[in-house]
Amino acid sequence: MGSSKESKRRSLFCCHYARLGDVAEAARCAGYPPETAAADGAALLRYGCYRRMVEQYRAVLHDDPAACVRAGLERLAFGRTNDVMQLVLSEEQPGGAALDKLDLFAVSSIKRDRNGGMEVHFF
Incomplete structure (x- = not known):
C-alpha cells in the first residue's frame, strides 16, 4: 500500500474518531479490517501527531453544539x-x-x- 494512500486512511481515521468517539468504528469507517480495527486505531492514537489531528477535527466539527446534536440525529x-x-x-x-x-x-x-x-x- 502506498504511503499516500495510508496517510489518507490515517487522516480519515482521525476525522471519523473525532466525529464518532469510537476507536474501532472509526477505524472500520476509514477502511481498516474489522478484525484489527480497534488495535489499528489505538496504535495510531499513540502518536502525538494523530492525537493533534483528532483535536483539530474536533475543534472544527464540535465548535457548534447544535451541529453535534444534528449530526447524531442525522445518523439515527x-x-x-x-x-x-x-x-x-x-x-x-x-x-x-x-x-x-x-x-x-x-x-x-x-x-x-x-x-x-x-x-x-x-x-
Missing part, C-alpha cells in the same frame, strides 16, 4: 440498519467478536423472548 435518521436486520434474521446468536463488528448505533434495546423471537427497539 439516515443510518443503515443492515447489521440489525442481519442480527434479527440470523438463526444463531453471534458471539462477542461478531457483535463488536455490528453497527447497532440506532438500537436502544434488544430483547429475546422464551420462544426465540426477538424484539428490537430503535431510538
Whole structure:
C-alpha cells in the first residue's frame, strides 16, 4: 500500500474518531479490517501527531453544539440498519467478536423472548 494512500486512511481515521468517539468504528469507517480495527486505531492514537489531528477535527466539527446534536440525529435518521436486520434474521446468536463488528448505533434495546423471537427497539 502506498504511503499516500495510508496517510489518507490515517487522516480519515482521525476525522471519523473525532466525529464518532469510537476507536474501532472509526477505524472500520476509514477502511481498516474489522478484525484489527480497534488495535489499528489505538496504535495510531499513540502518536502525538494523530492525537493533534483528532483535536483539530474536533475543534472544527464540535465548535457548534447544535451541529453535534444534528449530526447524531442525522445518523439515527439516515443510518443503515443492515447489521440489525442481519442480527434479527440470523438463526444463531453471534458471539462477542461478531457483535463488536455490528453497527447497532440506532438500537436502544434488544430483547429475546422464551420462544426465540426477538424484539428490537430503535431510538
